[in-house]
Amino acid sequence: METIFQFLFTQLRQQTRASERVCHNVASRLATEVNRICTESSRIQASGEVENWAKTLANHRLKQCLRYYKLGSKRGRVELQSLLSAIVYRYIAPTKGANSYQARVTLIEDFLQGFYAEALHNFRRENQLPLTYSPRTLLQLAEYMAFCERYAKRRIPLPGRRSQQLIILRSQTFSQKQPPETTIDMDSAAEGGISETDGERSDPLVQQLRAMLVDASNNEPDSGLRDTIIEQLVQYLQDRNQQDCIDYFVLRLKDLNASEIEDILGINSRQRDYLQQRFKYHLIRFALYHRWELVHQWLEADLEKNLGLTPQEWQQLQTQLTPQQTQLLQYKQQGLPTSEIAQALTLTVSQTEKQWFKLLEMAWEIRNRSVS
Structure with a gap:
């Protein structure tokens, strides 16, 4: 590490006009990063050429830093902005009605402002700098911009032994959080874009949810509740370590087709099919089991409204219930x-919840047949 530090320090002193103290600090941080990578990388450790790797990494970071230094503050920022904008351009799209180049550029600028703040936060954390640290000199700014570029291009592991650049995943999350001015096709989110012309009939439960979501832009009185459901679904998946389902959900909310999803997630069509079926399973569990009250309230199908059934449909449901389900x-x-109900029915809480889940399924199937 001392050899790498001396090399970096000497080069910075020779090729910049920065003070000795600034050159020392920047060289020290770069050398520490190189050492950390070489130490933590099993591939580098197994290569038997750790020293050569260290020299290569140090030289790469030096050239990157000097490039931004020579560009200067203004041109360097323009260069970084252009580079990152080109990476995320296809992943950040404005809502319908504002689908213009300028609208997309404005949205990208908003995203990158937040990304730069995130990068600075991680720069401070990884270099053990105080929370008040900000680049002051041109060399410090060049160091930070070079870090931003590397941070954006970091590969994040994804299912299927593939990976994706961090900034792309961040841009997808950013787009998903934009105000939903267009309808969200939840059926497509569950079925992975399968259309009715494919000859495969959608699950009636998901089809019912899809119909309500499609009509939400015209009929839904509380868009905040809709946003809450999306947030709750994401949290539900997080609690069950289903990050790949979250990534899939975010991409489907962006209305990407199957091939684009496969490309971004680095999976093949068979793996995507498995993923979409797993997401569909969790979607139904969430809607009818985990947060049924919230979903039914939003669909105006809560118990006070007889689960959204007409009087005739409600009577039909009654005739299908077992005596225990009626109680x-x-x-x-x-x-x-639920705990009191379980005790009254001589069931466990889990058994009671399962019985309620079955009852809700029956109600949704009746309602879906009516809608169809």
Whole structure:
């Protein structure tokens, strides 16, 4: 590490007008980073050429830093902005009605402002700098811009032994958080873009949810509740370590087709099919089991509205229930907690929840047949 530091320090002193102290600090941070990479990389350690790797990495970081230094503050920022904008351009799209080049550029600028702040935060953390640190001199600014470029291009592991650049994943999340001015096709999110012409009938539960989401732009009184459901679904998936399902969900919300999703996630069509089926499973569990009250409230199909069924459909549901399910429904209408209902029915809490899940499935199937 001392050899690498001396090399970097000497080059910075010779090729910049920065003070000795600034050159020392920048060289020290770069040398520490190179040492960390060489130490933590099993591939480098197994190569038997750790010293050569260290020299190569140090030289790369030096050239990158000097490039931004020679460009200067203004041209350097323009160069970095252009580079990162080109990477994320296809992943950040404005909503319908504002689908112009200028609208997309404005959205990209908003995204990059947040990304630069994130990069600075990580720059401070990885170099153990105080939270108040900001680049002051031209060399410090060049060091930070070079770090931004490397940070943006970091490869994040994804399913299928593939990876994706960090800035692309960040841009997808950013786009998903934009105000939803267009309808969201939840059926496509669950089925991976399978259309009715494919000859495969969608699951009735997901089809019902899709129909309500498509009509949400015209009929939904509370768009905030809709956003809450999306946030809750993402949290639900996070709690179950389903990050790949979250990535898939975010991409589907952006209305990307199957081939684009495969390209971004680095998976083949078979792996995507498996992923979309797994997401569909979690979507149904979330809608009818985990947060059924929230979803049904948004769909105006809560218990006070007979689960959204007409009087005739409600009667039809009653005839299909077992005596135990009829009691369960009555207790739910009374607002009793699940633990008390379970005790009254001589069931465990888990068994009671499963029975309620089945009852909701029956109601949704009846409603879906009516809609169809």
